[in-house]
Amino acid sequence: IAGITQAPTSQILAAGRRMTLRCTQDMRHNAMYWYRQDLGLGLRLIHYSNTAGTTGKGEVPDGYSVSRANTDDFPLTLASAVPSQTSVYFCASSDSAGGEQFFGPGTRLTVL
């Protein structure tokens, strides 16, 4: 693994289903982030974690949850997916909170 990996690359999901997007980094970065990218809206922060064991809400947290059990992994869970959660999801990490962020390749999620 080099940098940040995300899985799956893409997913089509029925509304109401539960889904977890995975994110793993091998840079030993303290901070990690989840963004969604929608056409014309740029990148919007969903949740973040400044260090393992802590999480915080971003700009658009509703309908999503995260956990940070260790430094490397930061999964994002949609408990009951809705069509408005159709988007491209990017995970990012930085050495420290507020540091320069490095992004993963993204997960394209379609909720029908």
Added chain:
Amino acid sequence: GQQLNQSPQSMFIQEGEDVSMNCTSSSIFNTWLWYKQDPGEGPVLLIALYKAGELTSNGRLTAQFGTTRKDSFLNISASIPSDVGIYFCAGRRNTDKLIFGTGTRLQVFP
């Protein structure tokens, strides 16, 4: 939430032309970052600016931290086809979270 206004929204230029784009905020930032996103990939950091008035280059790219601390500019000289993509500005105050602009989509024609 706080917004960053990025312009233009899109640009269609011919190979060899220079490109300018900018980002403005209603608030003062301590850091400005410029990212590029290639189709189907995540954003990649191009240039980071930490001081008002700072001018930093990365190859054919030059970015400036505006003196008012409320804006930043990115210039690309002698554009080439691989410059195609979406360019995002991002601003931050102290250790606050990054706020991203809505992006400038650049298309370069041979």
